[in-house]
Structures are given as structure tokens and as C-alpha cells.
Amino acid sequence: MTSAPDWPRGFTSGGISAGIKKHDVPDLALIVGDATLTAAAMFTTNLVCAAPVQLSKANLAASSGRVNALVINSGCANAATGTEGSARALRVTRALAAHLNVDPIAILTNSTGVIGVQLPADRIEHTVPPLVASLRPGSCESFARAIMTTDTRPKWASRTIRWTDGSVEHSCTVTGVAKGAGMIHPNMATMIAVIATDAPCTPLELDRHLRCAVEGSFHRISVDGDTSTNDSIFALASGVAAAPPATQLAQAFNDVARELALMVVRDGEGFERGIEVRVHEARTQEDALKVARTIAMSLLVRTAITGGDPNWGRILAAAGRAGVTFDPNALRVCAGGIELFARGSPLATDLAAVRRAFTSDTVVIDVYLATADASDHFYSCGLTKRYVEINADYTT
Amino acid sequence: MTSAPDWPRGFTSGGISAGIKKHDVPDLALIVGDATLTAAAMFTTNLVCAAPVQLSKANLAASSGRVNALVINSGCANAATGTEGSARALRVTRALAAHLNVDPIAILTNSTGVIGVQLPADRIEHTVPPLVASLRPGSCESFARAIMTTDTRPKWASRTIRWTDGSVEHSCTVTGVAKGAGMIHPNMATMIAVIATDAPCTPLELDRHLRCAVEGSFHRISVDGDTSTNDSIFALASGVAAAPPATQLAQAFNDVARELALMVVRDGEGFERGIEVRVHEARTQEDALKVARTIAMSLLVRTAITGGDPNWGRILAAAGRAGVTFDPNALRVCAGGIELFARGSPLATDLAAVRRAFTSDTVVIDVYLATADASDHFYSCGLTKRYVEINADYTT
Numbered sequence: 001m002t003s004a005p006d007w008p009r010g011f012t013s014g015g016i017s018a019g020i021k022k023h024d025v026p027d028l029a030l031i032v033g034d035a036t037l038t039a040a041a042m043f044t045t046n047l048v049c050a051a052p053v054q055l056s057k058a059n060l061a062a063s064s065g066r067v068n069a070l071v072i073n074s075g076c077a078n079a080a081t082g083t084e085g086s087a088r089a090l091r092v093t094r095a096l097a098a099h100l101n102v103d104p105i106a107i108l109t110n111s112t113g114v115i116g117v118q119l120p121a122d123r124i125e126h127t128v129p130p131l132v133a134s135l136r137p138g139s140c141e142s143f144a145r146a147i148m149t150t151d152t153r154p155k156w157a158s159r160t161i162r163w164t165d166g167s168v169e170h171s172c173t174v175t176g177v178a179k180g181a182g183m184i185h186p187n188m189a190t191m192i193a194v195i196a197t198d199a200p201c202t203p204l205e206l207d208r209h210l211r212c213a214v215e216g217s218f219h220r221i222s223v224d225g226d227t228s229t230n231d232s233i234f235a236l237a238s239g240v241a242a243a244p245p246a247t248q249l250a251q252a253f254n255d256v257a258r259e260l261a262l263m264v265v266r267d268g269e270g271f272e273r274g275i276e277v278r279v280h281e282a283r284t285q286e287d288a289l290k291v292a293r294t295i296a297m298s299l300l301v302r303t304a305i306t307g308g309d310p311n312w313g314r315i316l317a318a319a320g321r322a323g324v325t326f327d328p329n330a331l332r333v334c335a336g337g338i339e340l341f342a343r344g345s346p347l348a349t350d351l352a353a354v355r356r357a358f359t360s361d362t363v364v365i366d367v368y369l370a371t372a373d374a375s376d377h378f379y380s381c382g383l384t385k386r387y388v389e390i391n392a393d394y395t396t
Numbered sequence: 397m398t399s400a401p402d403w404p405r406g407f408t409s410g411g412i413s414a415g416i417k418k419h420d421v422p423d424l425a426l427i428v429g430d431a432t433l434t435a436a437a438m439f440t441t442n443l444v445c446a447a448p449v450q451l452s453k454a455n456l457a458a459s460s461g462r463v464n465a466l467v468i469n470s471g472c473a474n475a476a477t478g479t480e481g482s483a484r485a486l487r488v489t490r491a492l493a494a495h496l497n498v499d500p501i502a503i504l505t506n507s508t509g510v511i512g513v514q515l516p517a518d519r520i521e522h523t524v525p526p527l528v529a530s531l532r533p534g535s536c537e538s539f540a541r542a543i544m545t546t547d548t549r550p551k552w553a554s555r556t557i558r559w560t561d562g563s564v565e566h567s568c569t570v571t572g573v574a575k576g577a578g579m580i581h582p583n584m585a586t587m588i589a590v591i592a593t594d595a596p597c598t599p600l601e602l603d604r605h606l607r608c609a610v611e612g613s614f615h616r617i618s619v620d621g622d623t624s625t626n627d628s629i630f631a632l633a634s635g636v637a638a639a640p641p642a643t644q645l646a647q648a649f650n651d652v653a654r655e656l657a658l659m660v661v662r663d664g665e666g667f668e669r670g671i672e673v674r675v676h677e678a679r680t681q682e683d684a685l686k687v688a689r690t691i692a693m694s695l696l697v698r699t700a701i702t703g704g705d706p707n708w709g710r711i712l713a714a715a716g717r718a719g720v721t722f723d724p725n726a727l728r729v730c731a732g733g734i735e736l737f738a739r740g741s742p743l744a745t746d747l748a749a750v751r752r753a754f755t756s757d758t759v760v761i762d763v764y765l766a767t768a769d770a771s772d773h774f775y776s777c778g779l780t781k782r783y784v785e786i787n788a789d790y791t792t
Contacts, residue, residue: 046716047715047716047717047720047724048712048713048715048724048727079709079713080709080712080724080737080742081740081742082739082742083740083741084741114709115709115710115713116709116712116742117742228713229709229712229713229716299783299787300787303783303784303786303787306784306788307788311511312512313473313475313476313510313511313512313625314511316475316511317442317444317475317625319444320442320444320445320625321442326443328444328445328476329478331444341476341512344477344479345478345479345480345481346476346477346512346513346514382788383784384784385781387695387784388699388702388780388783388784389781391696391699391703392699392700392703392705392778
């Protein structure tokens with residue numbers, strides 16, 4: 001793992017223990033703007049939406065995307081907690097707002113952890129003063145660690161953009177952190193991610209960069225198909241840097257989001273081997289995505305890949321039930337670049353090479369539908385015994 | 397396990413080894429009518445549809461539902477095998493037709509086993525004479541055993557209908573056999589099932605009984621969400637009995653199909669504990685089914701149930717992403733009859749009783765959407781380490 005990058009200029013952050021989790025590990029993370037920040041966010045599409053997500057949605061709208069801070073706790077999702085849960089989420093943002101001397105609607109928040117347990121808001125309120133006292137510019141590490149749940153490692157990515165304006169050299173940075181690692185499925189994963197930049201952006205510009213970056217990254221991954229009650233991805237801009245070329249900023253957002261999304265999959269619960277499915281020659285991108293997602297999420301494909309087992313018939317079977325029309329006799333399937341199936345028939349191939357393709361670190365599957373020329377891709381991972389183990393015994 | 401029931405009158409059957417599977421186990425099953433049979437069938441909706449399924453579809457249409465025999469092999473699915481696979485399926489039906497001295501279009505067939513491997517048609521052709529010589533009326537056991545793949549036990553169910561017509565006592569029988577146990581998902585499971593009756597039926601009547609029975613049974617189960625390339629369910633009627641009251645015959649079909657479907661789930665790969673999800677108070681039956689299916693198939697719900705873990709927040713999260721509109725604050729969730737969530741909040745309950753509900757042989761989950769009064773149900777099973785183990789190493 002690379003060492004943690006810095007947040008962009010204009011931010012301070014911290015992460016300490018509020019005693020929500022056992023064992024005194026960091027479970028409360030805070031990032032604050034030196035001045036008012038521009039904010040954008042995307043939230044879970046799950047109808048059962050956690051109290052802090054509801055509160056953040058309301059605050060983002062009420063503040064017109066001008067906020068001061070984002071506070072996230074791990075160890076408790078504050079989801080399915082009713083009006084009491086909403087009251088407790090509000091207590092957290094109010095306590096922080098009072099301590100920072102800002103408007104409570106300028107605080108964004110989220111929670112991650114077990115569903116259906118009330119948030120220990122009093123412990124969080126007591127931890128606000130030392131948390132604010134711990135705020136530092138620079139490294140995102142303490143923040144990234146405090147939002148972890150079943151993650152085995154913190155996740156961060158950063159890109160710096162450099163450009164010259166006449167003879168003046170400028171730079172700005174996009175830094176993101178994320179947590180996985182279960183209930184990972186678009187739209188969106190549980191998944192909490194924060195992407196910050198010092199580039200100046202209007203709320204609308206920031207929202208556009210975020211949505212575009214998420215479309216190619218977090219909306220293309222799945223660990224278990226379960227969309228969480230708390231999924232959120234926040235973008236924050238301090239605006240203290242000069243304005244970079246718009247395309248470079250968009251690219252930096254895309255790169256950071258993609259790197260984080262792949263980290264989430266690779267740290268998916270019980271991860272042993274990655275799967276990248278690329279579907280080509282589809283009628284539409286939507287069709288390509290449907291087929292790619294169906295293959296990448298098939299339990300039979302995912303278990304075969306865990307076993308390093310070239311049981312590629314399961315890839316065909318998954319493609320065939322994706323709800324997309326194609327001619328099975330024109331279908332072509334490759335793994336690791338080796339052609340396995342074409343013209344309606346299995347191909348005699350070098351079985352040792354096929355086995356190598358299925359035991360590589362990431363198994364790359366290419367499917368050609370022979371319909372038109374649209375394409376898309378999807379990432380997942382082999383389903384493992386360890387995944388079952390982790391999830392069969394989570395609350396207890 | 398109960399001992400195998402008899403097929404109804406008017407049928408003979410057998411099951412012997414053709415050497416398709418290793419270890420000389422039965423892998424070729426045959427059921428033949430003493431006279432011409434009425435037939436109906438439902439086949440996989442998978443676009444990648446196996447050669448024998450395509451052939452059976454064609455023969456069922458060409459023969460107008462009047463057939464003589466059904467032959468099924470295990471050990472090889474003859475799917476994704478191109479024109480060569482179709483030619484080999486045809487060789488099997490032709491060899492049998494010649495030996496039985498009937499029209500080849502009056503033979504139905506299917507195959508089950510690994511995908512993408514050519515069928516050893518020569519071995520099957522050589523086995524046709526001893527298989528036909530082994531045909532006996534009575535027990536369905538040899539047939540049921542010869543169609544097994546990863547099933548740990550054969551599956552059968554039977555109902556006898558008795559009625560009087562004036563002073564004359566009549567009876568007829570509905571007997572079914574099925575095989576699971578992976579790629580189990582409607583519509584339909586892989587799943588091959590055969591339901592036979594001696595009741596007289598037109599092809600249309602038989603088709604209606606079959607579709608109605610499948611709707612409430614095989615279309616309500618899932619082991620892994622993967623619809624197979626070979627899923628088929630056949631209904632055969634010899635017509636040698638008197639005509640029973642239509643509602644009783646329909647009920648017998650429903651009962652036999654439901655019993656077989658539950659057997660398939662309970663013998664699902666790596667089965668440890670069953671799940672029955674019942675959704676009530678939905679706007680439409682379709683909505684109820686969507687919510688029931690999403691909960692029953694959620695990997696997080698299924699792993700929690702394997703662990704006997706009352707992590708019921710996952711039930712809510714699954715309901716919330718089912719694509720059905722309801723008010724989460726009006727939602728009510730029970731497990732084993734114990735209320736866990738209502739009025740937007742978790743309920744203080746007897747944790748020991750909740751744990752007992754989650755460790756029972758079948759965990760029964762009731763979800764009340766508080767929208768209207770439609771309901772539906774879905775069956776699945778906990779996802780286990782053994783499931784992963786079985787499927788990570790199937791072809792090798």
C-alpha cells in the first residue's frame with residue numbers, strides 16, 4: 001500500500017475513537033473546510049435510506065451546496081432507526097455546528113456499520129471537541145481509517161494537475177478516500193467515498209464531475225449485489241487553487257473514482273481473485289452493461305473463478321439470461337485473450353493456457369455479441385468461502 | 397426419504413449407465429408410454445438454449461403433443477455445442493425411435509451436466525438396446541436416480557386421486573421426479589422434472605395443469621439465481637385411467653410440483669437451512685413477488701441465515717432495493733412470527749427467541765408492506781461455504 005496522500009489545500013481532517021466500535025479503534029472521521037466549501041453528493045437509491053443520508057440530502061439542498069464540514073462515523077449505520085435515529089443524526093450535526101460556530105445545515109454526515117441499532121449520539125457529542133482539536137491539514141490517513149468497517153485496509157487515491165498560465169505554474173489536487181467492503185453494488189456501493197479538490201467549482205460543476213466519475217467507476221462494480229441503505233459519495237471543493245483546464249479536472253475525478261472503486265472490489269469481503277467483464281459488439285451500451293453485469297454477478301461464474309476453474313459454459317449461460325437479444329451462434333467468448341467459444345461451438349484450445357487465464361490475479365473476460373458496436377464493462381470478484389464466513393457472523 | 401412411488405399406469409421406465417459419467421453410475425433415463433402419450437413441456441428462457449431443448453421444442457410442436465418416450469442423460473448438458481451438438485442430440489432420438497419403432501419426432505429428450513462438452517452420442521446409442529430391455533412398469537426410482545447431477549438424493553412425489561362415479565370407484569395418479577441442484581432459478585430451475593399421470597388429458601389441458609403448477613412451485617424457488625441452458629419440465633399423460641374431477645387433478649399437479657420444488661431447494665448445493673419469504677399487503681402480486689424474491693436471493697440475507705444470525709437489517713435493505721414503492725416507516729418485518737421492525741423502528745424483543753427463529757430448519761420471514769392486500773412468497777436457502785466449495789471445483 002502506498003502511503004496516504006494529502007488532502008488538497010483548504011481542508012483539515014481528523015479521525016479518532018468515539019467508542020462506537022469496540023477496542024478503541026478510530027470510528028469518527030471529520031473533514032472541515034478552512035472556509036465555506038462547495039459540495040455535491042450522490043446517495044443510495046435504496047428506499048430504506050438511513051437517517052444520516054436523509055439529513056445530508058436535506059442539508060445539501062437547504063445550503064445550496066455550500067457547506068463547512070462532513071462528519072462520518074463507522075460502527076453503526078443509523079439505518080432502520082425511525083424518528084429516534086433521525087433525532088440522533090441531527091444531534092451529531094448540531095453538536096458539530098455549535099463547536100465550529102457554523103449553521104447546522106452546512107454540515108453533511110453519514111454513518112456506516114450494522115443496521116437497526118440506535119446511534120450512540122452522546123458518545124459522538126462528547127468526542128466532537130477532541131475531534132475538532134485533532135484537525136490537521138495534510139494526510140488523509142486518519143480520516144480514511146476512521147470510516148473503515150470490514151475493510152482490511154484504508155483506501156485512497158490522488159491526482160495532481162499541473163498547468164501553466166502564461167509563465168505562471170499552477171497546480172491543483174483531487175484526493176479521494178473510500179470504504180467498502182460489503183453491500184457493494186451500484187447504484188451505489190456501501191460505499192462511502194469522499195473526493196476533495198482545491199479547484200474552484202460551482203456546485204453544478206462539481207456535481208457534473210462527480211456524476212461522470214461515478215458512472216464509469218462505482219456504477220461498474222459489485223461485490224454482492226446488495227445496495228446499501230447508506231451508500232454515499234461526497235465531493236467537496238475548497239476553491240483555493242486556480243481553475244485548472246476543465247477536461248483535466250474531469251479526468252482527475254475519473255481517475256481517482258476509478259482507482260477507489262477498484263480498491264473497493266479488491267478489498268471486497270473474502271476477496272481472492274478479480275473479474276473484469278468487457279462486452280463488445282452490443283446493440284447499445286445499456287445492452288453491453290446488462291450482459292457484463294449479469295456475467296460478473298453470476299454466482300456460478302464467480303465461484304468458478306474462485307476455483308480457477310475454466311468452466312466457461314457458465315459465462316455463456318449467464319450471457320443468455322441477461323435479457324439481451326443476440327445470436328448464440330455468432331457469440332464469441334475469450335478469457336485472458338484466449339478464444340474459448342465461437343461460431344456456436346467450443347473451441348479446441350490449449351487447456352493449460354486457459355487454466356492460466358482463469359487463475360490470474362484478475363480474470364479478464366471478453367464477450368463479443370456480434371450485434372453492433374457498443375461496449376461496456378463491469379468489475380466484480382470471485383465468490384469465496386471467506387465471504388460467506390464474514391457475512392454469516394457479522395452482528396454476533 | 398420415503399421409498400420411490402410408482403409411475404402411473406401406462407408407463408414403463410428405466411435408468412442405467414451409458415458411461416457418460418465416471419464410475420459406472422446410472423446416467424441415462426427413459427420413460428416410455430405403453431401407447432401414445434399426451435405431452436406438454438416448459439423450457440428454459442435462457443437465450444443460450446441447449447441442443448436437446450431445441451430438439452424437444454421442435455418435436456413437441458411437430459408431433460402436436462403426441463409422443464412415445466422421453467430420454468434424459470446426465471453427465472453432459474450438450475449446451476453450447478453448436479451444430480455438432482444438435483446432430484448428436486438428433487442421433488440419440490433417432491436411435492431410440494428406431495429401437496422402439498416409432499417416429500423420431502415423437503421422442504422428447506434433455507441432457508444435464510457440464511456445458512460446452514460434446515455429448516458422447518455413440519455410447520448412448522450403444523446403451524439404447526439394454527436400456528429399452530430394462531424398461532419396467534412401477535417404481536420411478538431408477539429413472540429418478542439416472543437424471544441426478546450434484547443432487548445428493550433422488551427426488552420424487554406422488555398423489556393419488558380417488559373418486560366414485562355412481563357406485564364405481566376410480567383412481568388416477570400424478571407422479572413426478574426432479575433433479576436440482578445448481579443453476580436453480582426461475583424461470584426455471586435446472587431443473588429437469590417429469591410429471592406423469594394416467595389421467596386422460598388433451599395436450600392443451602395438460603399444458604394448463606403444468607403451467608399452473610409450475611407458477612406456484614418452480615417459479616418460486618432459487619438456489620443461485622442462474623437460469624440454466626437446459627431447464628425443462630415435462631408433463632406426460634397416458635390416459636389409461638378414467639377422467640378425474642378437473643379441480644382434483646389440478647390440485648394433484650400443484651401438490652406434486654410444489655413438493656418437488658421444495659425438495660430441489662432443500663437439496664440445493666451446500667444446503668444447510670431453508671428460507672421462506674412471505675410478502676403481504678403489497679399493491680399487486682407482482683410487487684409482492686419482487687420483494688419476496690429480492691429478500692430471498694440477497695447474498696447478505698442468505699449468509700446471515702447460514703450463520704443463524706438475526707441481522708434483520710439486511711432484510712430491510714433488500715426490501716428497499718426491490719424496485720417496489722412502499723413507506724419504510726409503515727413496513728413491518730417478522731421472523732418466525734416474532735415482530736422485529738415496525739413503525740420505522742427496531743423493536744425491543746426477546747433476543748433468544750429471535751435467535752431461535754433464525755436458527756430453525758426453515759427461517760420464515762414475513763414482510764408487511766402496508767400498501768394494499770396482495771401477497772406472494774419465495775423459497776431459497778442460506779448461502780454456505782459448501783456451496784462455494786462445490787461450485788469452485790465442478791469441471792475439474
